[in-house]
Amino acid sequence: MAARPFAYKPFSYNPLLTAPTGTINIDTLCIGVSPLEYSANPGGLTWWMGPDEDNSYVIAKDVSTTNFPTPVGDVGNVQFWRSTNTDEAFRSLVQTISGTSQASATAASEWLLTNGYWTNYDAQAFISAAVIVNATEKTAIDTLVNGLKADSLWEKMLAIYPFVGSSGATCKYNLKNPLDTDAAFRLNFQGGWTFSANGATPNGTTAYANTYFIPSNNWFGGSSSISAYSRTNNVETGNVWGTRAGASSTLFSCTLNSTGNLTACYHNTNASTSLAGTTSAVNIISSRISTSAQIQGINGTNQSNASNESASFSSNPIYLSAINFSGTASSYSTRELAFAHIGTGLTQAQCTSLYNRIQTFQTTLNRQV
Amino acid sequence: MIEVGILTEEQKDLLVGQEFMVDVYFNPVQDINDNWFISVEEMDQCVNENFMWVKDLELIDYQPKLL
Numbered sequence: 001m002a003a004r005p006f007a008y009k010p011f012s013y014n015p016l017l018t019a020p021t022g023t024i025n026i027d028t029l030c031i032g033v034s035p036l037e038y039s040a041n042p043g044g045l046t047w048w049m050g051p052d053e054d055n056s057y058v059i060a061k062d063v064s065t066t067n068f069p070t071p072v073g074d075v076g077n078v079q080f081w082r083s084t085n086t087d088e089a090f091r092s093l094v095q096t097i098s099g100t101s102q103a104s105a106t107a108a109s110e111w112l113l114t115n116g117y118w119t120n121y122d123a124q125a126f127i128s129a130a131v132i133v134n135a136t137e138k139t140a141i142d143t144l145v146n147g148l149k150a151d152s153l154w155e156k157m158l159a160i161y162p163f164v165g166s167s168g169a170t171c172k173y174n175l176k177n178p179l180d181t182d183a184a185f186r187l188n189f190q191g192g193w194t195f196s197a198n199g200a201t202p203n204g205t206t207a208y209a210n211t212y213f214i215p216s217n218n219w220f221g222g223s224s225s226i227s228a229y230s231r232t233n234n235v236e237t238g239n240v241w242g243t244r245a246g247a248s249s250t251l252f253s254c255t256l257n258s259t260g261n262l263t264a265c266y267h268n269t270n271a272s273t274s275l276a277g278t279t280s281a282v283n284i285i286s287s288r289i290s291t292s293a294q295i296q297g298i299n300g301t302n303q304s305n306a307s308n309e310s311a312s313f314s315s316n317p318i319y320l321s322a323i324n325f326s327g328t329a330s331s332y333s334t335r336e337l338a339f340a341h342i343g344t345g346l347t348q349a350q351c352t353s354l355y356n357r358i359q360t361f362q363t364t365l366n367r368q369v
Numbered sequence: 370m371i372e373v374g375i376l377t378e379e380q381k382d383l384l385v386g387q388e389f390m391v392d393v394y395f396n397p398v399q400d401i402n403d404n405w406f407i408s409v410e411e412m413d414q415c416v417n418e419n420f421m422w423v424k425d426l427e428l429i430d431y432q433p434k435l436l
Contacts, residue, residue, distance in 0.1 A: 167392075168390065168393040169392045188392075188394070189392060190393075190395075191394075191395070191407075191411060192409070192414075193393055194414075205408050206396045206398050206407060206410075
């Protein structure tokens with residue numbers, strides 16, 4: 001029988017806010033994401049098993065008065081809802097719960113997160129869109145989404161590329177908005193790519209991925225971030241990500257372990273402080289939370305550098321594995337990608353939290369570096 | 370040395386924007402001598418019946434265009 005990695009999850013009301021090992025908190029709602037003996041009340045909490053998540057969208061909310069009706073009396077500390085797994089059914093259910101109109105299923109999910117609810121909608125919507133069938137990949141995606149929400153990183157993300165499913169048809173999807181459209185920042189793979197369970201490998205001569213994410217349309221000054229997880233250790237001048245439109249001050253790019261073992265992220269500027277390192281098999285992140293400084297990090301170790309951001313950003317979409325130089329791809333990379341994100345600005349602590357979630361994701365998939 | 374498949378101008382025009390496998394598209398590029406080419410990955414992985422002729426392209430050594 002095929003494994004059912006997250007058909008059910010246990011939940012509890014956790015006013016202490018500290019999540020026991022193997023669980024995560026979204027506000028005061030605690031979610032069991034590891035196989036613990038929940039009947040033994042780990043963390044001193046009383047746990048309730050959630051509804052079957054197979055082919056369903058499930059919503060959960062803690063009940064702080066611990067008197068929700070259950071088959072064993074009015075002692076429940078979590079309330080559950082479930083809809084069929086269609087966007088319309090989910091949106092309609094959230095409208096009923098919230099008493100407000102929801103423009104889309106994605107907007108409904110955002111309302112739930114803002115108001116302390118948990119839902120499996122985001123992970124399930126991605127898994128359905130990308131037709132992910134591998135049980136370990138499903139579990140990894142589910143845990144990643146829950147972890148990002150627990151760390152308040154989910155709302156910072158504008159695009160997340162988990163590179164799972166071992167094909168262009170699966171790796172193209174943006175976990176944050178898994179629609180097959182340019183507007184949803186779905187990747188468009190160009191040239192020679194090789195896909196496997198470890199990610200997507202460009203050939204360094206013709207391959208790049210268009211994110212359709214245009215900095216000048218989607219970012220404001222002093223709040224932007226990007227990261228990529230490279231599984232390849234080599235020395236090369238290819239760009240891990242990049243875009244530029246005309247003036248060099250619009251440069252937004254990353255060269256990783258280039259000549260002299262230097263890593264440089266240009267973040268809407270023509271100046272950069274290089275990071276030293278002797279391997280390119282790393283997670284690299286670049287972030288701005290101000291127009292006068294940039295955070296750069298490798299594997300969760302981050303530093304802030306003085307760096308003035310240009311007033312105008314590139315009007316060309318960001319490419320992965322090359323730079324979009326005024327509309328033409330160049331400086332192709334050979335680094336195998338196993339994760340990438342584009343988002344709003346992250347603090348140093350948030351960059352570290354993101355790295356930790358990414359590394360857990362890669363470890364689950366046995367492809368960590 | 371990396372090898373690539375050389376294209377005529379007409380062949381390049383036929384391939385631009387076309388899928389060679391699901392959700393992955395040909396990307397003809399020019400080398401240092403302004404020859405159009407595609408990579409061996411695009412040639413080998415092509416399953417689009419309209420473009421199976423790319424598997425028979427002449428191979429040349431890859432010489433990147435200087436920036």
